[in-house]
Amino acid sequence: MLGIALIGFAGFAALCLAMEKHFSDLLGCKPRPQQVRLLRVAGWLLLMLSLVLSVHLRGWGHGLVEWIAVLMAGVTLWVFVLPYQPRLLLGLAAASLVLGPLLAVLAG
Amino acid sequence: MKSKAAGLPLSYRLAVASRCLAALLGGYLLASMASVCIALLAPLSRVDATLIGLLLSFVFYLLAFIWCFACRSAWRAWLGVLLPSLLMAMASGIAYWMKTP
Amino acid sequence: MKEGFRQAMAWLHTWTGLIFGWLLFAIFLTGTLSYFKEEINHWSQPEVRRHALDPVNSLGLAQRYLEANAAHAGSWMIRLPNAREAALSVSWRDPEAGRRGFVSKSLDAQTGQPVEARDSRGGEFFYRFHFQLEMPYPFGRWLSTFCAFIMLVGLVTGIITHKKIFKEFFTFRPGKGQRSWLDGHNAIGVLVLPFHLMISYSSLVLFMYMVMPAGILASYSGNTGDYFNELFGRDDPPKAANVATPLVPLPTLYAKVQEQVPGARIGYIQLHNPGDSNAQVTFTQASADNIAYKRSAKWTFDGTNGALLSQGAPESGAMATAFSFAGLHMGNFAGPWLRWLYFVFGVAGTAVIGTGLVMWLGKRQLKHAKSEHMPSELRLVEVLNIASMSGLLLAVAGFFWANRLVPVALEGRADWEVNAFFLAWLLSLVHAVLRPGRRAWGEQLALGALAFALLPLVNGLTTGQGLDHSLQVGDWAMAGFDLTALAVGLFLAWAASKMLRAPKPVAKRASRAAKKPTADVVEVG
Numbered sequence: 001m002l003g004i005a006l007i008g009f010a011g012f013a014a015l016c017l018a019m020e021k022h023f024s025d026l027l028g029c030k031p032r033p034q035q036v037r038l039l040r041v042a043g044w045l046l047l048m049l050s051l052v053l054s055v056h057l058r059g060w061g062h063g064l065v066e067w068i069a070v071l072m073a074g075v076t077l078w079v080f081v082l083p084y085q086p087r088l089l090l091g092l093a094a095a096s097l098v099l100g101p102l103l104a105v106l107a108g
Numbered sequence: 109m110k111s112k113a114a115g116l117p118l119s120y121r122l123a124v125a126s127r128c129l130a131a132l133l134g135g136y137l138l139a140s141m142a143s144v145c146i147a148l149l150a151p152l153s154r155v156d157a158t159l160i161g162l163l164l165s166f167v168f169y170l171l172a173f174i175w176c177f178a179c180r181s182a183w184r185a186w187l188g189v190l191l192p193s194l195l196m197a198m199a200s201g202i203a204y205w206m207k208t209p
Numbered sequence: 210m211k212e213g214f215r216q217a218m219a220w221l222h223t224w225t226g227l228i229f230g231w232l233l234f235a236i237f238l239t240g241t242l243s244y245f246k247e248e249i250n251h252w253s254q255p256e257v258r259r260h261a262l263d264p265v266n267s268l269g270l271a272q273r274y275l276e277a278n279a280a281h282a283g284s285w286m287i288r289l290p291n292a293r294e295a296a297l298s299v300s301w302r303d304p305e306a307g308r309r310g311f312v313s314k315s316l317d318a319q320t321g322q323p324v325e326a327r328d329s330r331g332g333e334f335f336y337r338f339h340f341q342l343e344m345p346y347p348f349g350r351w352l353s354t355f356c357a358f359i360m361l362v363g364l365v366t367g368i369i370t371h372k373k374i375f376k377e378f379f380t381f382r383p384g385k386g387q388r389s390w391l392d393g394h395n396a397i398g399v400l401v402l403p404f405h406l407m408i409s410y411s412s413l414v415l416f417m418y419m420v421m422p423a424g425i426l427a428s429y430s431g432n433t434g435d436y437f438n439e440l441f442g443r444d445d446p447p448k449a450a451n452v453a454t455p456l457v458p459l460p461t462l463y464a465k466v467q468e469q470v471p472g473a474r475i476g477y478i479q480l481h482n483p484g485d486s487n488a489q490v491t492f493t494q495a496s497a498d499n500i501a502y503k504r505s506a507k508w509t510f511d512g513t514n515g516a517l518l519s520q521g522a523p524e525s526g527a528m529a530t531a532f533s534f535a536g537l538h539m540g541n542f543a544g545p546w547l548r549w550l551y552f553v554f555g556v557a558g559t560a561v562i563g564t565g566l567v568m569w570l571g572k573r574q575l576k577h578a579k580s581e582h583m584p585s586e587l588r589l590v591e592v593l594n595i596a597s598m599s600g601l602l603l604a605v606a607g608f609f610w611a612n613r614l615v616p617v618a619l620e621g622r623a624d625w626e627v628n629a630f631f632l633a634w635l636l637s638l639v640h641a642v643l644r645p646g647r648r649a650w651g652e653q654l655a656l657g658a659l660a661f662a663l664l665p666l667v668n669g670l671t672t673g674q675g676l677d678h679s680l681q682v683g684d685w686a687m688a689g690f691d692l693t694a695l696a697v698g699l700f701l702a703w704a705a706s707k708m709l710r711a712p713k714p715v716a717k718r719a720s721r722a723a724k725k726p727t728a729d730v731v732e733v734g
Contacts (some may be wrong), residue, residue: 001546016379061500065537068403069550076400076557079381080393143424154428155439156527161424162417163531166358166410173362177221178214204427 003103004050004057005070006096011046012075013093014039016082026086046097047071053104126182134189135172141196142168148203215370222366223569227590229359230566231597232342236353237562238601240339240408241555242332244540244548247293248686249332253612255672256326259295259684260319264475267297268459270321275299275483276456279312283449285480287459290318291495293686297321328623329612334630335605340412343627347419354420357412363565364398364405371395387571394564397557404554405561411538414531442504442522452486457515459490465517466492466508473506474498480512488512496541501533566594592641592649599653600637602701606660607633609694613664613671651708654701662698665691 016022018039023031031039050071055063081089146161147154176185242249251257271287279285282301290297296315303310315324330337341349368374378399381392398405418425422433429436437443459478466473476495482488494506505521524532536542540551570590577583583591611629615622641649668691669675679687 012379019376019379022379061533062542065500066547069547069554072401072404072554073550075379076397079379079396079400082379083381083383140421140423143421144427147424147428152527153525155436156525158424158428158436159440159527159531161428162421163414163527165417165421165424166361166413169358170361170365174218174221174365178217200427208430 001054001058001066001070001107003100003105003107004054004067005074006100007046007053007104008050008067008071009074009078010093010097010100011043011050012071012078013089014043014046016043016078018043026082026090050100057104057107123182127176127185130182130185130189131173131176134186134193135169135176138172138189138193138196139165139169141193141200144200145196145203148200148207215372218366218369222363222370225359225366226363226562226565227569229356229363230562230569231593232352233356233360234559234562234566234597235601236339236342236356237555237559238605239335241552241559242605243336243339244543244551244555245690246332246336248690249335251293251295251686252668252690253329253331253609254315254326255668255674255687257296257315257324258317258319260290260317262290262292263318264289265460265463267318268463268478270316270318271297271299271478272456272459274314274316274321274323275301279303280484283482284446285483287478287480289475289477289495291474291476291497296324327612327617328621329626330623331612334608334627340416343631350416350419354412354416357409360409361406361413364402364409367398368402371399374399387568387575390564390568390571394561394568397564398561401554401557401561405558407534407537408555408558411534414534415538440504440528444519446481447487447489449482449485450487453484454486454488454513456480456483456488456512457490457510461515462490462492462510465510465515469508469520470494470506483512486513489518496536496539498542499536500542501529501536503532504528563598566590566598570594588646591646592638595641595646595649595653596634596638599650599657600634600641602657602697603637603653603660604630604634606657606664609664610660610667613667647708651705654705654708658698658701658705660698661694661701664694664698 017026017031018036020031020036023029023036023039051063051067054067057063058066078089078093143161143165146164147158150157150160152160172189175188179185179188251259267289268287275282275285275287279299279301281304283304284302286298286300288294288298295318297318298313298315300311300313303312315326316322317324337343340353342353343349344352374395377392377395381389381396383389383392385392413420418433418437425433425436438445463475466475474495474497476493476497479491479493480488488511489509490512491507491509494503496502499506501524503521503524505523507521509518509520510516511518540548543551570587573587574583577587608626608630611626615625615629619625637653640653643649644652665676668687669677674684674687676688676691678684679691
């Protein structure tokens with residue numbers, strides 16, 4: 001489940017960066033329209049991927065419940081730590097992009 | 109709000125109190141009638157229809173609550189909860205009468 | 210009441226939130242604690258020892274104990290130990306003691322002997338409080354169910370009021386006074402919204418049979434009993450034949466259940482007419498095994514020959530929906546990490562209510578920042594805010610302190626724990642009345658910090674099962690409690706230091722905000 005949580009976390013991070021205000025705050029430059037579109041698509045794809053994996057690994061009932069739970073936890077962590085430790089969170093999001101699928105594959 | 113409320117006219121206060129009562133009691137009546145109506149009329153087995161009626165009743169209560177504070181006057185608030193309640197009561201009455209001869 | 214739909218909803222959100230906020234805060238906080246009901250039970254009754262789970266052995270022990278001590282009883286109930294509950298509980302209805310003659314005993318899962326644990330309501334107290342509010346039946350249940358409905362109203366009106374729900378989805382700006390409180394309130398509300406909606410709607414589902422009886426009365430012509438029998442698949446218990454017949458060994462029935470559903474954990478076993486020729490035994494699967502409550506997960510056997518008489522009827526779609534909400538609310542299915550998330554989301558719900566109350570007052574205080582005296586109604590809200598939030602935390606701490614310090618042999622000591630809870634709450638109210646707002650907050654939070662941070666120490670000194678012991682033997686429920694108390698203490702210390710130190714910058718910020726009441730700050734109200 002940690003793998004799924006990390007994928008969902010990365011997905012929300014991408015969706016957050018897909019907003020112009022947050023992109024320029026976090027990365028210090030204005031995003032190009034393509035970047036925004038790419039981030040938005042990537043974010044939604046990651047969320048969908050985590051859902052599919054969760055249901056595949058845990059079945060519909062537990063899968064859905066646990067998916068929503070880890071997603072809520074991840075995005076809450078992101079939003080409330082962001083003003084204090086933006087670099088740490090960006091690093092964590094990048095790491096979870098790699099670690100998430102890896103853990104999910106190992107669990108499957 | 110409260111400090112301003114000291115200067116609010118009595119009619120305004122009565123209207124707010126009336127809306128609160130309409131939401132609380134009228135809303136409950138509406139929700140109850142909705143649950144009865146669904147329980148008697150839904151084309152399901154008796155136990156399921158009753159259960160669905162219970163589950164959905166709170167949605168009606170919620171909508172009634174919102175209506176009572178969103179509509180333009182306290183009179184409309186009462187009308188908005190009592191009229192549908194009456195209609196559903198009539199529908200349920202007919203259904204009840206047809207089921208228990 | 211203002212013109213416009215959104216304004217009207219903001220008004221409703223503000224005022225229902227204020228009036229029910231204090232009670233909702235208490236319901237949410239104690240409800241959140243209830244996710245660790247068994248763990249709190251374990252902490253408050255450290256005499257109950259944990260053993261490796263062995264359901265077959267436990268069943269044999271329970272049967273032996275009941276046959277020796279309750280052979281005359283008309284019905285028995287056995288609750289098997291599980292991963293969270295160490296004790297093997299047996300109870301029976303004493304026929305000589307009338308209607309209230311219900312006897313319960315906790316047995317040691319290895320020896321089968323009754324455990325003489327200290328008399329305490331433990332986690333059960335918080336669990337009961339969060340839906341009964343220590344009020345006589347059925348008023349507490351009605352009131353808390355109505356509070357849940359108001360929470361639902363608050364959530365829906367909050368969403369309607371919140372203009373930039375998507376634009377500010379990821380926004381939290383700390384250190385900006387009222388702006389930050391609103392950001393925090395919105396963010397916790399929106400990000401954890403699925404949980405908030407689930408928990409408030411499911412509370413209604415749990416009590417809908419009680420608060421919305423009209424539908425049942427109409428379609429069952431007043432026979433609510435029929436409805437429940439049909440809904441939960443219950444049958445009336447068999448009558449005793451008064452012919453003594455030995456009871457089949459329960460472990461053999463356990464094996465038969467395992468044949469039906471391999472790996473099923475058993476929650477409790479109910480016996481009617483044990484030792485009679487009409488004996489009946491019903492095994493019910495543990496609620497930890499399924500998300501939804503399952504009426505199908507039970508097996509009834511003939512108690513004399515062990516033949517399977519019936520299995521619970523399958524659920525319809527409507528039942529599965531209703532039972533899923535019930536299961537999701539109680540979270541019995543949740544393993545350790547999901548249980549912690551439940552706890553965190555419960556804290557989030559509590560925080561949404563708390564931040565809302567703080568904002569209501571903060572915004573109105575700004576208007577009176579320059580004058581010396583606060584209007585009395587604002588002062589009242591301030592006092593109630595302090596007593597209902599930091600005061601409740603002190604009350605919870607008071608309960609746990611009483612659990613460790615009230616002598617074990619004292620008559621009615623469980624009631625004294627509850628008294629300590631309410632006494633601490635009352636004292637905090639008195640304190641809030643006597644002290645100026647900010648000082649009262651700071652002092653109560655500081656005391657709360659001390660009370661929670663010292664709990665592990667008190668535990669170690671009074672029971673010898675402090676962190677040094679529990680971490681060593683791997684008693685994670687005990688250690689988790691102590692560590693959580695420590696963490697709560699640290700958090701409260703941080704909050705207290707913010708309150709006690711530097712009121713100046715906030716005042717400056719407040720006056721700046723008062724000068725420029727930007728439209729986005731004054732959205733609600």
